[in-house]
Amino acid sequence: MSGEKVVEPLSFEKSAPGRKGIPWPVCDVPTVPVDKNIPAGLLRESPALLPELSEPQVVRHFTRLSHLNFSIDTNFYPLGSCTMKHNPKVNDRIVQIPDFAGLHPLRPHELSQGILEILFEVERWLSQLCGMDAFSLQPSAGAQGELTGILVARAYHEHRGENRPVVLIPDSAHGTNPASVALAGLTAVTVKSTPDGQVDLDDLYQKLNKEVAMVMMTIPSTLGLFEPRIQEIAKKIHEAGALLYMDGANLNALVGLVRPGDLGVDVLHVNLHKTFATPHGGGGPGAGPVGVKKALEPFLPVPRVALENGVYRRKFDRAHSIGRVHGFQGNVGVLIRAYAYMRLQGAEGFREISENAILAANYLKAKLTPLFPKMPLGACMHEVVVSGEGAFGPGVRTLDVAKRLLDHGYYAPTIYFPLIVPEALMIEPTENESKETLDAFVETVRAIIAESKSDPDKVKTAPHTTPVRRLDEVRAAREPRLRYRP
Amino acid sequence: MDPQQLRFTTSHEWIAPDGTVGISDHAQHEITDVVFVELPKSGRAVKAQEPCAVVESVKAAFDIYAPVAGTIAAVNEETAKNPALVNQHPYGAGWLYKMTMASPADREKLMTHEGYQTFLKSATH
Numbered sequence: 001m002s003g004e005k006v007v008e009p010l011s012f013e014k015s016a017p018g019r020k021g022i023p024w025p026v027c028d029v030p031t032v033p034v035d036k037n038i039p040a041g042l043l044r045e046s047p048a049l050l051p052e053l054s055e056p057q058v059v060r061h062f063t064r065l066s067h068l069n070f071s072i073d074t075n076f077y078p079l080g081s082c083t084m085k086h087n088p089k090v091n092d093r094i095v096q097i098p099d100f101a102g103l104h105p106l107r108p109h110e111l112s113q114g115i116l117e118i119l120f121e122v123e124r125w126l127s128q129l130c131g132m133d134a135f136s137l138q139p140s141a142g143a144q145g146e147l148t149g150i151l152v153a154r155a156y157h158e159h160r161g162e163n164r165p166v167v168l169i170p171d172s173a174h175g176t177n178p179a180s181v182a183l184a185g186l187t188a189v190t191v192k193s194t195p196d197g198q199v200d201l202d203d204l205y206q207k208l209n210k211e212v213a214m215v216m217m218t219i220p221s222t223l224g225l226f227e228p229r230i231q232e233i234a235k236k237i238h239e240a241g242a243l244l245y246m247d248g249a250n251l252n253a254l255v256g257l258v259r260p261g262d263l264g265v266d267v268l269h270v271n272l273h274k275t276f277a278t279p280h281g282g283g284g285p286g287a288g289p290v291g292v293k294k295a296l297e298p299f300l301p302v303p304r305v306a307l308e309n310g311v312y313r314r315k316f317d318r319a320h321s322i323g324r325v326h327g328f329q330g331n332v333g334v335l336i337r338a339y340a341y342m343r344l345q346g347a348e349g350f351r352e353i354s355e356n357a358i359l360a361a362n363y364l365k366a367k368l369t370p371l372f373p374k375m376p377l378g379a380c381m382h383e384v385v386v387s388g389e390g391a392f393g394p395g396v397r398t399l400d401v402a403k404r405l406l407d408h409g410y411y412a413p414t415i416y417f418p419l420i421v422p423e424a425l426m427i428e429p430t431e432n433e434s435k436e437t438l439d440a441f442v443e444t445v446r447a448i449i450a451e452s453k454s455d456p457d458k459v460k461t462a463p464h465t466t467p468v469r470r471l472d473e474v475r476a477a478r479e480p481r482l483r484y485r486p
Numbered sequence: 487m488d489p490q491q492l493r494f495t496t497s498h499e500w501i502a503p504d505g506t507v508g509i510s511d512h513a514q515h516e517i518t519d520v521v522f523v524e525l526p527k528s529g530r531a532v533k534a535q536e537p538c539a540v541v542e543s544v545k546a547a548f549d550i551y552a553p554v555a556g557t558i559a560a561v562n563e564e565t566a567k568n569p570a571l572v573n574q575h576p577y578g579a580g581w582l583y584k585m586t587m588a589s590p591a592d593r594e595k596l597m598t599h600e601g602y603q604t605f606l607k608s609a610t611h
Binding site for chain 1: 516518519521522544545546547548569570
């Protein structure tokens with residue numbers, strides 16, 4: 001971007017020909033020309049353009065970049081639907097102790113009893129918290145959990161000799177739901193929402209037939225609302241011979257309070273990097289365990305961990321299993337962190353987590369309501385969806401307000417999702433934030449709204465204080481340049 | 487194209503008397519800058535309200551529904567190459583595809599430009 005101070009140049013821009021980080025020893029084995037080993041068609045035509053830097057330059061470069069990091073460890077991060085909660089540091093300490101860090105996944109089960117017990121226990125904890133009969137811990141993310149859950153449901157129907165190629169998904173669902181359905185070789189059909197954000201039951205029941213394998217619902221919905229008719233919906237789905245899938249991305253509003261299995265859910269995935277406080281995104285990897293009711297258990301991925309005569313074993317002999325979805329037992333380091341968190345919280349702790357997450361969101365909603373004329377009515381669950389329509393000064397949109405929040409040291413909430421709310425802002429405070437933090441956030445929103453009326457250009461050109469100013473997202477999407485060129 | 491000659495759907499598509507389809511000025515403004523357009527194949531038979539194109543902006547991807555039943559007769563390759571046309575000329579160069587309507591009377595049942603303006607005022611979104 002022109003006319004801006006460059007906080008840290010690219011490593012390429014600091015490069016000097018011939019500069020080396022470390023001196024290479026003289027090669028003391030015979031060398032073979034590269035084109036003798038690799039077919040000519042696979043060789044690059046010109047040498048790779050790589051930056052040439054000294055070691056201190058490299059260290060300073062990445063240290064400076066790391067200082068630009070924005071994270072839950074530095075600031076309030078109310079990114080709706082993502083449950084950016086604090087990751088207790090004790091979980092990281094535990095996973096780093098050599099007894100865990102040094103484990104090899106191919107060690108025989110006799111020498112892996114401790115870790116197998118933990119995996120067995122994580123499955124039991126998740127089953128009890130969710131009211132399900134069994135879990136697979138293998139999927140390494142929410143979306144992979146969705147895919148696994150859909151493949152399990154497909155295998156279940158096929159085993160019963162039924163051809164059910166359709167999955168129904170409400171239009172307020174996470175975009176990954178239809179993508180996972182397509183990846184599993186099934187067809188996603190959209191179910192409409194009513195203006196108040198609930199599933200349009202007429203549309204759902206009309207589309208429910210013998211072709212439908214499953215209905216995928218997010219509970220609470222992406223609007224942060226609980227579906228009060230969920231048990232009736234589950235009954236109708238089961239009467240049609242279909243299954244009810246729950247996208248557990250929003251479990252932070254239910255855990256310890258409501259067991260999805262009791263609502264009639266047959267399959268669900270949970271995101272350990274949300275509700276169970278393991279690191280998110282770049283701090284990951286993630287984990288998206290999949291839970292099922294008894295009838296679907298035979299189809300879960302292998303290996304499963306079983307306890308037989310006091311000995312934990314990995315079990316592969318499941319004839320109807322969909323097979324592996326991940327190497328070994330999944331992202332075990334994440335599962336250990338989640339186990340530490342479960343033991344830290346206990347059943348009572350989880351109940352408090354949900355209660356406080358819901359309380360924090362409703363507190364924010366109550367304080368934000370006077371500022372937003374089109375605020376959806378009623379109580380919310382763990383996140384509050386605000387419509388920016390009519391709230392800001394001339395020509396100022398939700399995107400601009402989100403950018404201006406960056407100047408005030410906040411990560412911007414999710415915007416323009418769910419799509420059914422115009423100019424949406426989706427704010428999820430989680431249970432971790434103090435009243436002072438929430439109050440300060442509301443005051444900042446109030447100040448930005450006032451500014452959008454007194455000085456709209458200031459908001460429309462935000463952010464002003466971040467390392468880079470507003471990025472040209474449109475040009476980046478239309479003319480992506482993914483390589484450095486001098 | 488003169489918007490007065492167009493008919494509109496509640497999902498914000500327009501269709502001209504000759505079967506040309508695009509999205510409304512209101513829709514292009516709401517979804518903001520279009521960065522990608524996926525068009526149907528010529529010759530495809532579509533039902534009314536069947537998703538048959540995708541318009542993607544920096545906000546999200548949106549299905550574009552067939553306003554009436556018919557067959558895709560032609561597609562606008564220019565919008566695929568230059569998606570900004572959808573924003574710049576929603577009722578002109580930014581058209582998406584042209585269809586042979588199964589029954590031109592179906593088009594008459596859709597909203598007029600005036601009816602669409604009333605719909606926009608009354609709708610919550």
